[in-house]
Amino acid sequence: MIELLIAFGAGLISFLSPCVLPLIPGYISYISGSSINELLEKKNINLIPIILFTIGFSLVFIVFGAASTFVGQILLQNSYELRIIAGLIIVILSLHIIGILNIRYLNYEKRIQTNINKNIFSPILIGMAFAFGWTPCIGPILGSILVLAATEESLGRGILLLSFYSIGLAIPFILSGYLIQKFLIFSKNFKKNINKVSKIGGAILLITGLLIITNQLQALGYYLLELLPFLQNFG
Numbered sequence: 001m002i003e004l005l006i007a008f009g010a011g012l013i014s015f016l017s018p019c020v021l022p023l024i025p026g027y028i029s030y031i032s033g034s035s036i037n038e039l040l041e042k043k044n045i046n047l048i049p050i051i052l053f054t055i056g057f058s059l060v061f062i063v064f065g066a067a068s069t070f071v072g073q074i075l076l077q078n079s080y081e082l083r084i085i086a087g088l089i090i091v092i093l094s095l096h097i098i099g100i101l102n103i104r105y106l107n108y109e110k111r112i113q114t115n116i117n118k119n120i121f122s123p124i125l126i127g128m129a130f131a132f133g134w135t136p137c138i139g140p141i142l143g144s145i146l147v148l149a150a151t152e153e154s155l156g157r158g159i160l161l162l163s164f165y166s167i168g169l170a171i172p173f174i175l176s177g178y179l180i181q182k183f184l185i186f187s188k189n190f191k192k193n194i195n196k197v198s199k200i201g202g203a204i205l206l207i208t209g210l211l212i213i214t215n216q217l218q219a220l221g222y223y224l225l226e227l228l229p230f231l232q233n234f235g
Contacts, residue, residue: 003148004164006208010141011168013201017141021187026129027053032125039180049123050177056127058166061142062159065149069158072150083212086147090209091142093147097202122213144205151212 014020029036031049039045065148095101145165149158 001089002162003088003152004206004212006166007145008147008168009204010201011165011170012172013170013197014165014169015139016197022029024173024176024187025180025184027126028180031126032177036184039183044225047174050174052120052123053127053130054166054170054173056124056129057131058127058163058170059124060128060131061166062141062162064142064146065158065162065168066155066167068146068149069152069155072152073155076200083215086151086207087211090144090205093144093207094202097140098199099202126194141201141205145209148208148212150200152211161204 015024025036025039028050029039031053032039032046033049034042092101144164145161149161152158152161
């Protein structure tokens with residue numbers, strides 16, 4: 001349970017990252033085939049292309065998760081070493097997100113340009129290109145979740161983990177298209193807080209990595225489950 005919440009939160013943080021949030025209006029404009037001014041004038045936004053776009057990047061992320069879990073299962077006989085290595089990788093990536101480390105490879109940004117006809121498959125293909133092409137901000141966060149997926153014991157769990165990551169990224173994306181006027185105001189005001197959000201996300205992943213190294217992540221999940229009935233009674 002705790003892993004799914006972490007994955008969902010990582011998706012939200014990916015959406016708010018410096019190389020995703022400022023580009024959302026442009027993506028929505030390109031996907032919908034309307035300029036920003038036209039979107040602002042429309043009372044009803046066609047959400048179907050936006051939803052298809054999120055399906056496109058979700059498919060890629062879920063395949064990544066399945067592949068990570070599959071490789072992790074192959075290495076399951078060395079589960080102790082895998083857990084330590086996975087925790088260390090997440091710690092390193094989190095330190096990069098926070099800004100303590102500067103890993104130049106993770107600052108490399110590749111944008112895939114798409115010149116394809118507008119049809120029902122176009123938003124899906126653009127979403128897939130988004131998943132493959134944008135690496136500087138979602139790369140370290142996504143990489144941490146993929147490493148977490150590698151420690152899962154079943155393929156289904158790895159797929160579920162990346163599904164929650166994709167949902168965390170997809171929900172605000174769809175909402176931003178539906179509420180484009182309010183989103184433009186929000187994104188303008190939020191820019192000054194982007195670095196703070198990245199550091200908070202990095203801190204959460206750092207704690208996650210340390211819990212994996214010390215084999216306490218599952219224990220935390222069990223503790224939260226035991227605490228839930230108490231909180232419900234308290235409410």
